Amino acid sequence: MFISPSIASGNLLRIEDEVAFADRFFNSLHLDIEDGVAVSGITFGTKMCQLICKASTAIEKSIHLEVWRPLDYLEEIRKCKVDHVFIQTAHLSNAQQVIKTYQQAGIPVGISVxxxxxxxxxxxxxxxxxxxxxxxxxxxxDLEQCYQCAMEKLALKLADEGKKVWIDGGITAEIYLKLANSSLIAAVMGRAVFNNKEQAVRQFCRN
Structure with missing residues (x-):
């Protein structure tokens, strides 16, 4: 299971340095787009995401789209040219239509559960x-990002059923190391990577 650093947890005043750090040590980058409506937070707009994705050399780039009207973002998301787009669906009455529309547009889309x-x-x-x-x-x-063991069990169950499963939220070094050799594909980690980057490199980048 690889780690995809969530750049929103980095120092946004030094965003280029944070992207370069994620590229160098993890070769992966995760971007949250939050509109303050679907979720309470507000992070990056699509133009900033496009700039970050263009600057990044990471082999794996992903977006978590947490917005009220994801279809309004489709063309801008396409311009980001990422490898994975996970759409939050909990608030959507037309979730199946949204996913199918992204698929028809050729965007590599998954769902956020x-x-x-x-x-x-x-x-x-x-x-x-x-x-x-x-x-x-x-x-x-959840501002404290309390880890939910029940959702970990769900993730492992879905992975055992053949899904390509990422986990995201409250993942500490201890949790990651416990699951590192599981059937899960990736762990999105923000604070555990960016709060102490030297420690993160020691813990997670041993090759």
């Missing part, structure tokens, strides 16, 4: 649309 999605009547239908799943192991609006 948090605990509210488990109550959706079309939850299984959504899972059938894509093999790419990002499981939120902390609730998106």
């Amino acid at each position: 948090n605990k509210l999605d488990l109550l959706r009547p079309d939850y299984n239908a959504l899972l059938d649309l894509t093999d790419e799943i990002l499981v939120a192991t902390a609730y998106p609006d």
Whole structure:
């Protein structure tokens, strides 16, 4: 399981340095686009994401799209040219249509699953649309990012069923090391990488 550093947790006043750090040591980069409506936070707009993606040399780039109207972002997201786009669906009444529209546009799209999605009547239908799943192991609006073991179990279950599963939220070094050799594909990690970069390199970059 590889680590995809969440650049929103870096020092945004030195964004170029933070991107270069993620590229050099992790060869992966994760971007959250939050609009302050679908979730309470506001992070990057699409123009900034495009600039970051253009500057990054990482082999793996991903976007977590946490916005109220994801179809309004489709053309701008396409310009980012990332490898994975995970769309938060918990608030969407037309989630299947959104996923299918992104697929038809040729965008490599998956779904972001948090605990509210488990109550959706079309939850299984959504899972059938894509093999790419990002499981939120902390609730998106939880400022403390408390890790949810129940969502970890769900992630492992989905991976055992053949899904390509990422986890995102509240992942500490200890949690990552416990799961590093599991069937999960990637862990999105922000604070655990950027709060102490020297320590993160020692813990996670041993090759």
